[in-house]
Structure formats: structure tokens, C-alpha cells
Amino acid sequence: MNKIHISEDFRRLGSLIPQSSKVFVIIDNNLKQFYKYFERFEIIEIHTSEKEKTLATVETLTGQLLARGADRNCFLIGVGGGILTDLCGFTASVYKRGVKFAFVPTTLLAQADASIGGKNGVNFHSYKNMIGTITQPEWIYECTDALKTLPPREFRAGIAEVLKTFILFDQEYYGKAAAYFAELEAFRNRYGSYCTDGISGNAEGRIFGQEILTDIIRKTAVCKCGVVERDPFEKGERRLLNLGHTFAHAIEKNCTIMHGEAVAIGLVLAARISAALGMAPESLARKIETDLEKTGLPVRSPVAAGQLLEALEKDKKVDGNNIHFILPQAIGKVTDTIISLKTLEDISRDLC
Numbered sequence: 422m423n424k425i426h427i428s429e430d431f432r433r434l435g436s437l438i439p440q441s442s443k444v445f446v447i448i449d450n451n452l453k454q455f456y457k458y459f460e461r462f463e464i465i466e467i468h469t470s471e472k473e474k475t476l477a478t479v480e481t482l483t484g485q486l487l488a489r490g491a492d493r494n495c496f497l498i499g500v501g502g503g504i505l506t507d508l509c510g511f512t513a514s515v516y517k518r519g520v521k522f523a524f525v526p527t528t529l530l531a532q533a534d535a536s537i538g539g540k541n542g543v544n545f546h547s548y549k550n551m552i553g554t555i556t557q558p559e560w561i562y563e564c565t566d567a568l569k570t571l572p573p574r575e576f577r578a579g580i581a582e583v584l585k586t587f588i589l590f591d592q593e594y595y596g597k598a599a600a601y602f603a604e605l606e607a608f609r610n611r612y613g614s615y616c617t618d619g620i621s622g623n624a625e626g627r628i629f630g631q632e633i634l635t636d637i638i639r640k641t642a643v644c645k646c647g648v649v650e651r652d653p654f655e656k657g658e659r660r661l662l663n664l665g666h667t668f669a670h671a672i673e674k675n676c677t678i679m680h681g682e683a684v685a686i687g688l689v690l691a692a693r694i695s696a697a698l699g700m701a702p703e704s705l706a707r708k709i710e711t712d713l714e715k716t717g718l719p720v721r722s723p724v725a726a727g728q729l730l731e732a733l734e735k736d737k738k739v740d741g742n743n744i745h746f747i748l749p750q751a752i753g754k755v756t757d758t759i760i761s762l763k764t765l766e767d768i769s770r771d772l773c
């Protein structure tokens with residue numbers, strides 16, 4: 422299973438990189454500021470976007486590895502956000518029938534979620550993550566210094582996944598994370614940057630409350646790792662991680678929005694459904710909405726209820742006339758529920 426190293430800085434990274442193998446660093450070409458940590462190794466730069474998260478890019482990476490003499494003992498390190506780690510993990514799992522690999526995730530979303538769990542998917546035509554493997558990296562090095570240059574919208578997209586994890590598993594850390602991210606957003610509103618030197622995107626400063634952020638990321642990683650260890654192939658408990666995602670996917674189908682933003686709205690909608698079904702107090706949805714709003718995330722669906730329902734009916738979680746939902750009952754307590762489409766239709770008018 423994953424060995425995850427959490428740190429504020431890059432200092433311990435060097436000691437994890439194997440000396441005996443030829444090391445190839447696959448890195449997002451947006452991230453020139455991190456090249457200095459990998460100067461000793463072969464660097465393969467790629468441009469990342471959802472359109473390029475495809476088998477064609479895997480083919481390009483394979484060609485590069487072959488041309489540079491990567492053998493079965495080589496070691497790949499993927500440095501970047503979730504697109505990069507997915508591409509690197511997929512390539513490593515199939516190159517010469519599988520070579521060892523590791524990740525240095527550089528977005529909050531990738532540190533909290535995408536790099537953990539061994540899922541390595543690429544898109545196929547318009548279908549997201551349609552082709553993939555479940556193969557675990559040797560290690561993951563997560564450091565909060567990497568997040569200093571992250572644009573605010575990308576940062577917030579990760580906050581939604583962190584808060585989702587704590588709604589599922591940890592009431593105490595939910596409170597801690599919601600309070601910290603609200604303060605961080607207030608700080609950014611005041612000084613124009615997450616960094617204490619006030620210079621936006623500066624790789625040298627320090628993130629406001631960085632030690633708290635590092636602890637929150639550590640706890641998020643522990644929660645996700647626990648689920649993945651107990652249910653590596655998503656047969657049961659791992660499905661809980663889809664909290665907020667059924668609505669998020671329906672919103673993403675109907676408008677251009679970042680995934681994390683759609684998850685934030687999805688979390689509020691899931692809590693409202695839970696209240697409408699009498700499974701949670703109405704105050705839960707209000708609390709989640711307020712907490713997310715304070716972090717700067719959107720909480721209202723830009724898509725009307727009718728359109729959302731149409732998209733939900735086409736969702737792969739629909740089974741006959743029923744749909745699977747993960748619904749929160751309290752912070753730290755959720756349930757995997759089946760709701761009939763008719764019931765959903767009846768309560769959905771008041772949702773958006």
C-alpha cells in the first residue's frame with residue numbers, strides 16, 4: 422500500500438529516490454519552479470489538460486521512455502496535479518508490463534485525493550477516466566511548499582475534496598479544516614495571496630498557517646488511505662468517497678465548472694436530499710453550505726433542478742428506477758442509500 426510522506430518542504434524527497442534504478446521524472450511543463458529538485462534525473466516534460474489525458478499522451482510518453490533507454494528496472498516519478506499523476510501512473514503500469522513509480526503531487530486536489538489510492542485513468546473520447554489500472558505507487562511525497570504557486574481557484578477545488586473527506590470520516594478535523602480554510606480565504610481576500618509575504622504565486626513565501634494546512638493534508642491522506650486499504654477495488658466502503666459526486670457529475674455535464682466547485686455544490690445538494698428524506702436535520706445542509714461559502718467555493722447549482730434530474734437519470738449509478746446516493750446524516754456519518762427516481766423528482770423542486 423501507499424507510503425505517504427507529508428512535509429512542509431522538499432528536503433526529505435531526495436532520500437526516497439532510488440539510487441540503483443534509472444530515474445525518469447515526468448513533470449507538468451507548467452511547473453518549471455520544481456525542476457531544480459530533479460536536475461540529476463532525466464526529465465520528460467508534458468503539457469496537461471483533460472483533452473490530453475489520453476492514450477495518445479501515454480503513447481508519446483512510452484516513445485520518450487523507449488528512446489531514452491528506460492528498461493524494466495527504471496523508476497518513474499510523476500510531478501504535477503491529478504492529470505499528470507494519472508498519466509504517469511497509467512504509463513508506469515503498462516510500460517514493459519509495469520515499472521515502479523512514485524508521485525510528487527503539486528495541487529491540493531492531487532495531495533488530498535487524486536494521487537492516493539492507485540487509480541490511474543485516462544479519458545477516452547468524451548468519457549472521463551474510461552481506461553485505467555489500479556496500481557499503487559511506491560511512495561507519494563506531499564509537501565505544502567508545492568502549493569504556494571497554486572492559483573486560488575485550483576486551491577479551492579482541492580478544499581472541496583478535503584472537506585468531503587472529513588464529512589465522511591472525521592467530525593473534529595472537519596471543524597478544524599472548515600475554520601482554517603475560511604481564515605485562509607479571508608487572508609487571501611485581504612492581502613491578495615495565500616502567502617504571508619503577500620506576493621501572489623511566490624514560491625519563496627510561506628502559506629498562512631502552513632503547519633495547520635500540512636496537518637489537515639496529513640489527516641485527509643490517512644482517511645483516504647484507510648478506505649483504500651480496506652476496499653482497494655471499490656466493492657463497498659470506497660464508494661462512500663463519491664459523496665457529492667453524483668450531483669457534481671450532473672452539474673459538470675451541463676456547464677463549464679471546475680470539478681471541485683461542482684463537488685462543493687454536490688455536497689450541499691446531498692445534505693438537502695438527506696434532510697428532505699428525514700435522514701438529517703436541515704441545519705446540516707445549512708452548516709455545510711455556510712462553511713463551503715466561507716472558503717470561496719460556489720454552493721448554488723448553476724443548473725436548474727429539471728436539467729439536473731435529466732442528467733442524473735442517465736447516471737451510471739441508476740439501477741432501473743432507482744439511484745444510489747451517498748448521503749450525509751451528520752458530520753462524520755453518512756449512509757449509502759437507494760432512492761427511487763420518483764422520490765427524487767418529488768423532492769428535487771426545492772433543491773436548487
Ligand SMILES: NC(=O)c1ccc[n+]([C@@H]2O[C@H](COP(=O)([O-])OP(=O)(O)OC[C@H]3O[C@@H](n4cnc5c(N)ncnc54)[C@H](O)[C@@H]3O)[C@@H](O)[C@H]2O)c1
Pocket residue numbers: 449451452469470471474501502503504505507527528530531534535536537538539540541542549550567568569570571572575578
Ligand atoms: N486517480 C484518482 O483517484 C483521481 C481522483 C480525483 C481526481 N483525479 C483526476 O485528477 C484530475 C484533476 O487534477 P487537478 O485538479 O490536480 O488538476 P490538474 O492536474 O489539471 O492541475 C490543475 C492546474 O494547476 C497547474 N498546477 C499544478 N500544480 C501547480 C502548482 N503547484 N503551482 C501552479 N500551478 C500548478 C497545472 O498545470 C494545471 O494547469 C482529473 O483529471 C481527475 O480525473 C483522479
